[in-house]
Amino acid sequence: MDSQAISLVKASFKAVAAVQDGPSTLARNFYALLFARHPEVRDFFPAAMDVQRERLITAIQYAIDRLEDSGQIILYLQQLGRDHRKYGVEDAHYVGVSEALIAAIAEFPSAEPWTDELEQAWRDVLALLSATMMDAANAESGPPAWGATVVEHLQVREDVSITRLQLDEPMDYLAGQYVSVQVPSRPRMWRYLSPANPANDQGIVEFHVRKVSGGWVSPAIVSQTLEGERWLLGSPLGDLKVRNDTDRxxxxxxxxxxxxxxxxxxxxxxxxxxxxxxxxxxxxxxxxxxxxxxxxxxxxxxxxxxxxxxxxxxxxxxxxxxxxxxxxxxxxxxxxxxxxxxxxxxxxxxxxxxxxxxxxxxxxxxxxxxxxxxxxxxxxxxxxxxx
The missing domain is CATH 3.40.50.80 (Nucleotide-binding domain of ferredoxin-NADP reductase (FNR) module)
Incomplete structure (x- = not known):
């Protein structure tokens, strides 16, 4: 990617971050524009958008910080692309997201003037990010999400539970990775959990969950989960694993x-x-x-x-x-x-x-x-x- 474009995008986003509540305001404006232009995508998201807005900013910041590290950013974007399949995201949605984000940044009041050169830099960067995610999603042959049935739920402490599920079909994840999870009592509120056991041919997966005070999903998982419930799990994410390229x-x-x-x-x-x-x-x-x-x-x-x-x-x-x-x-x-x-x-x-x-x-x-x-x-x- 052109170094000048990377420099312009980094400076532009830094100017947003320098404004009090700038990232949060940008996220709110982005989703308002996205839902106004593409109302069909509103069904992908929960009614309460606070967590989703935080995730958006975290993802953008993470990607922008690593634009010059092609290996790291490509792996991250490929995993995001595979994960987004659970929503029913199609290639056309990426175009709409890019246009809404560019419009939100262009309208954001910051010290950085919006110029044709800056707009083109953002378009180049977002085109590359979107293409990487789309290619990974389109190359995936597995299911967009895995169905699973709760077979055991143990509340080992008042605020901690262990839940074991039987997947409809085995998931090939790496020990140390995490997956997004949706439970029936909190539809469209996906939360990330790490399996506590390695992948196996039997399709059994175990999650350890601690109740977060004021949270929407974790209290429901810890206190309300019942055997026989049906959960949905997204694609595996993360690259935390035991390295094989060293004997340390x-x-x-x-x-x-x-x-x-x-x-x-x-x-x-x-x-x-x-x-x-x-x-x-x-x-x-x-x-x-x-x-x-x-x-x-x-x-x-x-x-x-x-x-x-x-x-x-x-x-x-x-x-x-x-x-x-x-x-x-x-x-x-x-x-x-x-x-x-x-x-x-x-x-x-x-x-x-x-x-x-x-x-x-x-x-x-x-x-x-x-x-x-x-x-x-x-x-x-x-x-x-x-x-």
């Missing part, structure tokens, strides 16, 4: 239900045989947050290459919690207390490890900071691309 040992750091995609990778390594050492820090605020510690420890007992270290910020469960605690089991590494980033960094630089981080945005950012400060090479650390 592995460090995994997961907080809360963020342990699920790490657990899937550990299970896959156990199935295939593993020679590299794997060190896992399972973190939570309270001991009761380590809901899956027993499973991880059982895996560590069976696989000598695996070490599991529990970490909590508090020594005791909160006064209001009345369920079972996740006490350390015989032979397990003693539970450590403190912020997980500080605890991990206290062990050293981990410079010879491939590192994966999964958890809340604040946990990922602070842990990365602590590791960098301890001397960990930034290129060794991988995590979900939204952080």
């Amino acid at each position: 040992d592995i460090l995994m750091i997961g907080s809360g239900t963020g342990i699920a995609p790490l657990r899937a990778q550990i299970l896959q390594m156990a199935q295939r045989g593993q020679s590299r050492r794997v060190h896992v820090f399972f973190a939570g605020r309270y001991p009761c947050d380590l809901y899956d510690l027993g499973t991880l420890w059982a895996l560590a007992e069976q696989n000598p290459w695996l070490t599991v270290v529990p970490v909590t910020e508090e020594d005791e469960d909160p006064w209001w919690y009345r369920g079972p605690s996740s006490a350390s089991l015989p032979g397990m590494h003693r539970r450590l207390t403190g912020k997980v980033g500080e605890v991990v960094a206290d062990f050293g630089t981990w410079a010879e490890r491939d590192i994966q981080l999964i958890g809340s945005e604040s946990m990922v950012k602070t842990t990365k900071f602590r590791l960098h400060a301890a001397g960990t090479p930034p290129e060794n650390i991988r995590h979900d691309p939204t952080y």
